[in-house]
Amino acid sequence: MDIIVYTAQLCKYFGSFTALDNLTISVEKAEIFSLLGPNGAGKTTAMKLLTTLLKPSSGDAFINGVSIRKDPFKVRSMIGYVPQMISVDGTLTGYENLLLFAKLYDIPSKEAKQRVKQSLEFMNLEDSAHKVVRTYSGGMIRRLEIAQSMLHRPKVLFLDEPTTGLDPLGVQTVWQRILELKKQFNTTILLTTHIMEEADKLSDHIAFLSGGKLAAAGTPGDLKKSLHMKGVTLEDVFIHYTKESADSERSFRETAKERKITSRLG
Ligand SMILES: Nc1ncnc2c1ncn2[C@@H]1O[C@H](COP(=O)(O)OP(=O)(O)OP(=O)(O)O)[C@@H](O)[C@H]1O
Ligand SMILES: [Mg+2]
Incomplete structure (x- = not known):
């Protein structure tokens, strides 16, 4: 087993709030690894730490053996990132967006043009390459963002909710492309999603993840088996593992509130 992403007791605090609590996970080379959990569970925070956009409060993580703390610049050269929010420029064409990023990644100009063309073809965008991005549909923008994040052939690709807001056909196209990236380029893909089917x-x-903590991990099959019931779906698994911590958080909050009131009452 070849581990390419490893997090060791990774923590992120925002003031007194713990967004990510001692996360330890390993991701194998050329696999697709999904970080799932309710809104606010810490998925985007984990991705921002791994892509060096945020600094960990404690703990560390390693991409291909390189520490995000000690060598963030080296980490950046090995990864691609498609954030939850739009990351392309609406006033430029798809082609111009990609060429700009190729420059940013220091790809020599002759090769850059070739890679941009290849990427547009790979993402089925060649027909719209010279249209300004503000005229693109949501699905086309998502595909352009993935093309952009792949230009420098990263070892690890981070996709934060790659199919949110897309129609069924758009979703299918992005799924196919993600599977193809893994197959053709051996890219390791870390993604987040709220679509359990995906x-x-x-x-x-x-x-x-639930409340910043790792609640369960495994293959989809093993996670379903762990519920020891017939006909279990991944949605059932999601509810089973994330509901408990959500409940305990609530009760913790309730308890804290009660204590505060009690102490005020003296
Ligand atoms: N810069 C910040 N300052 C303060 N709190 C933050 C900051 N960024 C995130 N948080 C908090 O950390 C928690 C985790 O946020 P995060 O964006 O990682 O959640 P998520 O799992 O990606 O949720 P979603 O499914 O809604 O995208 C949330 O409670 C959020 O409000
Ligand atoms: Mg998020």
Whole structure:
């Protein structure tokens, strides 16, 4: 087993709030690994730490053996990132967006043009390459963002909710392209999603986060088996593992509130 992403007791605090609590996970080379969990579970925070956009409060993580703390610049050269929010320029064409990024990645100009052309073809965008991006549909923008994140042939690709807001056909196209990236380029892909069908279809391994903590991890099949019931879906698994911590968080908050009131009452 070849581990390419490893997090060791990774923590992120925002003031007194713990967004990510001692996350330890390993991702194998050329696999698709999904980080799942309710809104606010810490998925985007984990991705921002791994892509060096945020600094860990404690703990560390390694991409291909390189520490995100000690050598963030080297980490950046090995990864691609498609954020939850739009990351392309609407006033430029698809082609111009990609060429700009190729420059940013220091790809020599002759090769850059070739790679941009290849990427547009790979993402089925060649017909719209010279249209300004503000005229693109949501699905086309997502595909352009993936093309952009792949230009420098990263070892690890981070996709934060790659199919949110896309129509069924757009979703299918992005799924196909993700599977193809893994197959053709041996890219390791870490993704987040709220669509359990997507996670089930694409993932080799899944980690469930809840309240910043790792709630469960395994293959989709093993996670379903762990519920010891017939006909279990990944949605059932999601609810099973993330509901408990959500409940305990609530009760913790309730308890804290009660204590505060009690102490005020003296
Ligand atoms: N810069 C910040 N300052 C303060 N709190 C933050 C900051 N960024 C994130 N948080 C908090 O950390 C928690 C985790 O946020 P994060 O964006 O990682 O969640 P998520 O799992 O990606 O959720 P979603 O499914 O809604 O995208 C949330 O409670 C959020 O409000
Ligand atoms: Mg998020």
